[in-house]
Amino acid sequence: MPAASSSSAFGLHGAQAFPHRHLTGISGLQPHEISFLLDEAEQWVDLNRSASKHDDRLSGMTLINAFFENSTRTLLSFEIAGKRLGADVVNMHAAQSSVKKGETLIDTAMTLNAMRADCIVIRHQSSGAVRLIADKVDCPVLNAGDGWHEHPTQALLDALTIRRRKGAIAGLKVAICGDIMHSRVARSNILALTALAAEVHVVGPPTLLPPAIERMGVTAFTDFDRGIADVDVVMMLRLQNERMAGGFIPSPREFHAFWGLTPERLERAKPDALVMHPGPMNRGVEITSSVADDKRRSAITEQVEMGVAVRMACLDVLTRKRRGVDGWA
Amino acid sequence: MKDRAILNGLIVNPAGGTAPGGVLIRDGRIAAVGYFDAPADADILDAAGAMIAPGIVDLGIFAIDLPAMRAGGITRAGLMPDQSPPLDDPGLIQRAAAAGKPDLWIHPIAAATRGLEGRELAEYGLMHASGAKAVSCGRRWIPDSSVMLRALKYANAHDLVFIAHAEDGGLAGDAVATAGETATRLGLPSAPAIAEPIAIMRDLCLAREAGAPIHFRQVTTAAGFDLIRAAKAAGQAVTCGISPAHLHLSDIAVSDFRTFAHLSPPLRDESDRRAALEAIADGTIDVLCSAHDPRGPEDKRLPFADSAPGMAGAETLLPMGLALVRDGQISTEGLFRLLSTNPARLLGVEGGVMAPGAPADLILFDPHAPWRIDVARLAATAGNTPFDGLPVQGRMLQMIKGGQLFA
Numbered sequence: 243m244p245a246a247s248s249s250s251a252f253g254l255h256g257a258q259a260f261p262h263r264h265l266t267g268i269s270g271l272q273p274h275e276i277s278f279l280l281d282e283a284e285q286w287v288d289l290n291r292s293a294s295k296h297d298d299r300l301s302g303m304t305l306i307n308a309f310f311e312n313s314t315r316t317l318l319s320f321e322i323a324g325k326r327l328g329a330d331v332v333n334m335h336a337a338q339s340s341v342k343k344g345e346t347l348i349d350t351a352m353t354l355n356a357m358r359a360d361c362i363v364i365r366h367q368s369s370g371a372v373r374l375i376a377d378k379v380d381c382p383v384l385n386a387g388d389g390w391h392e393h394p395t396q397a398l399l400d401a402l403t404i405r406r407r408k409g410a411i412a413g414l415k416v417a418i419c420g421d422i423m424h425s426r427v428a429r430s431n432i433l434a435l436t437a438l439a440a441e442v443h444v445v446g447p448p449t450l451l452p453p454a455i456e457r458m459g460v461t462a463f464t465d466f467d468r469g470i471a472d473v474d475v476v477m478m479l480r481l482q483n484e485r486m487a488g489g490f491i492p493s494p495r496e497f498h499a500f501w502g503l504t505p506e507r508l509e510r511a512k513p514d515a516l517v518m519h520p521g522p523m524n525r526g527v528e529i530t531s532s533v534a535d536d537k538r539r540s541a542i543t544e545q546v547e548m549g550v551a552v553r554m555a556c557l558d559v560l561t562r563k564r565r566g567v568d569g570w571a
Numbered sequence: 572m573k574d575r576a577i578l579n580g581l582i583v584n585p586a587g588g589t590a591p592g593g594v595l596i597r598d599g600r601i602a603a604v605g606y607f608d609a610p611a612d613a614d615i616l617d618a619a620g621a622m623i624a625p626g627i628v629d630l631g632i633f634a635i636d637l638p639a640m641r642a643g644g645i646t647r648a649g650l651m652p653d654q655s656p657p658l659d660d661p662g663l664i665q666r667a668a669a670a671g672k673p674d675l676w677i678h679p680i681a682a683a684t685r686g687l688e689g690r691e692l693a694e695y696g697l698m699h700a701s702g703a704k705a706v707s708c709g710r711r712w713i714p715d716s717s718v719m720l721r722a723l724k725y726a727n728a729h730d731l732v733f734i735a736h737a738e739d740g741g742l743a744g745d746a747v748a749t750a751g752e753t754a755t756r757l758g759l760p761s762a763p764a765i766a767e768p769i770a771i772m773r774d775l776c777l778a779r780e781a782g783a784p785i786h787f788r789q790v791t792t793a794a795g796f797d798l799i800r801a802a803k804a805a806g807q808a809v810t811c812g813i814s815p816a817h818l819h820l821s822d823i824a825v826s827d828f829r830t831f832a833h834l835s836p837p838l839r840d841e842s843d844r845r846a847a848l849e850a851i852a853d854g855t856i857d858v859l860c861s862a863h864d865p866r867g868p869e870d871k872r873l874p875f876a877d878s879a880p881g882m883a884g885a886e887t888l889l890p891m892g893l894a895l896v897r898d899g900q901i902s903t904e905g906l907f908r909l910l911s912t913n914p915a916r917l918l919g920v921e922g923g924v925m926a927p928g929a930p931a932d933l934i935l936f937d938p939h940a941p942w943r944i945d946v947a948r949l950a951a952t953a954g955n956t957p958f959d960g961l962p963v964q965g966r967m968l969q970m971i972k973g974g975q976l977f978a
Contacts (some may be wrong), residue, residue, distance in 0.1 A: 390758030
């Protein structure tokens with residue numbers, strides 16, 4: 243059974259529960275709107291665990307996954323989400339597209355628009371690129387990651403994972419660890435978790451903590467042991483290969499020695515602390531295999547599962563107006 | 572040619588004050604200022620109470636944009652070497668110098684190094700002979716201090732002032748914003764504001780060593796103004812400029828990825844903006860310039876970090892300057908020292924003077940006329956202004972260049 247919808251809890255009906263055309267970021271969402279998406283995702287977790295993983299509410303609709311930056315997991319997750327809802331899913335890989343031939347982002351967006359997509363999912367290497375496209379097209383746009391800016395569905399799936407494991411998010415202490423500066427996952431998670439009243443620590447080498455990060459309502463630590471002391475959730479971030487060699491940190495092994503999550507370090511967190519990672523992992527760099535694979539502590543595969551459910555919820559909610567759903571049209 | 576008498580105006584004399592009167596023009600030059608007996612056959616222009624001031628000398632534009640310059644009251648402009656190709660050759664200088672006449676006189680600024688690449692000195696002497704009025708590294712930083720030292724010495728030997736860009740290139744790197752809350756929230760590459768004082772400190776030392784004057788095109792931080800203030804107090808030949816954007820906007824204007832607010836140097840935080848206003852009031856800033864750089868959608872309708880920096884500023888320079896007068900930061904005649912007298916002196920050209928003998932490069936404007944800045948209605952080749960929608964006061968009425976009227 244799906245959990246009781248927060249929309250009814252807040253006395254909101256239909257589109258009042260989520261009055262946004264696009265999902266470009268967690269920024270701009272009210273806490274009850276975040277909770278609404280999480281509540282909506284619960285029913286899809288149940289469906290995805292059943293034998294017949296199919297619903298046809300998006301039947302006849304065209305979903306375009308426009309990925310200007312390479313991705314395997316997120317693209318696959320959106321593709322599965324769209325297909326399970328019955329949509330016709332088309333994947334556009336920018337690496338093989340006219341973007342390489344010098345076409346501007348806006349022109350590409352207008353082309354997708356002219357093909358009458360019903361929803362466009364976009365990943366792009368530049369911060370703000372998704373919002374730029376959202377302003378120009380007629381259909382809902384979903385941000386699958388833009389530069390260092392936001393990755394809202396990642397934050398939603400992380401929140402859903404935490405909520406299911408811990409019962410609630412308010413009052414929890416969460417440490418987000420690693421390369422905060424270049425991470426859209428970190429920014430979206432900071433926004434979502436602080437909105438849902440968690441206490442957020444960010445932990446990383448001083449060269450990878452962005453300026454004035456505490457202005458986002460978090461406490462910053464360079465000392466890993468202090469940063470994860472007594473936390474309920476340890477969220478590790480991927481260290482991009484290009485940051486490893488000298489520019490920001492001296493070496494992967496030095497990073498691992500001071501900011502890698504090892505079983506000993508994890509002792510500093512609460513005994514039942516949850517370990518999370520958005521993937522793909524650099525085993526032996528930001529996380530030790532024994533921690534990543536510890537079924538009692540690690541929620542990493544569960545995050546992937548929640549990802550499909552959250553994306554189904556987002557696709558469903560964002561297309562309700564177009565589908566003429568009662569109260570949304 | 573008949574004499575022309577502009578009567579019944581309010582004369583803005585940068586070297587004096589602002590007082591009622593008129594201007595008599597003879598043979599393209601000012602013959603009398605104030606109250607005079609106009610010759611019986613003179614053409615009379617009734618200013619009807621409008622202000623009459625020296626034409627604006629805009630030190631540091633990035634594009635020759637005649638309609639925008641005329642709408643902005645700009646009679647002379649220093650053209651930055653950041654062109655395509657860069658102004659590093661006497662032929663390019665000569666062509667640029669002729670591009671705006673008769674109503675706009677372009678004073679090209681020579682590239683300090685070939686291709687603006689910061690390595691080999693360009694031909695300042697030959698470019699000077701072709702019309703270059705200053706030397707500059709453009710919007711770039713010369714990383715090698717020995718190259719910068721030689722450039723300063725060599726420019727000074729040719730009586731050309733060096734116009735420096737105050738951003739340490741290493742810190743600035745790929746940054747498109749000032750490090751702080753806004754850049755962090757948006758996930759934009761950023762550089763700490765100290766990139767500016769670091770660059771100023773180095774270049775002040777090198778200019779002192781070279782015994783050469785130096786002008787910093789845009790100083791935008793509190794720490795930068797402190798260095799300039801101290802150097803001036805110590806007697807060093809240093810001047811600096813700013814454009815209205817850094818006086819009226821802080822980096823919050825970048826929120827929502829507004830590429831029209833993507834500038835170089837980037838917008839700073841509110842405390843630096845306040846320091847810039849103080850630096851206007853206490854005379855630390857010598858030049859107010861438009862940094863006019865019209866950019867169309869191909870450069871601006873892009874993700875923020877991929878967009879080109881710069882704004883269309885020619886038409887908003889005067890009204891945004893007059894806003895400083897209304898706010899009590901500066902007097903009207905003081906404003907025209909920044910807009911006209913000081914930049915003319917740095918370039919070594921006539922202009923900015925309201926006295927008999929000076930060229931009759933004048934503007935008539937109504938300082939109180941209200942209008943609203945609208946990107947769609949600017950005369951500039953592109954309307955990329957971060958001031959879109961802002962209500963302002965101050966409207967150009969008439970431009971006079973060399974005694975001739977231009978509407």
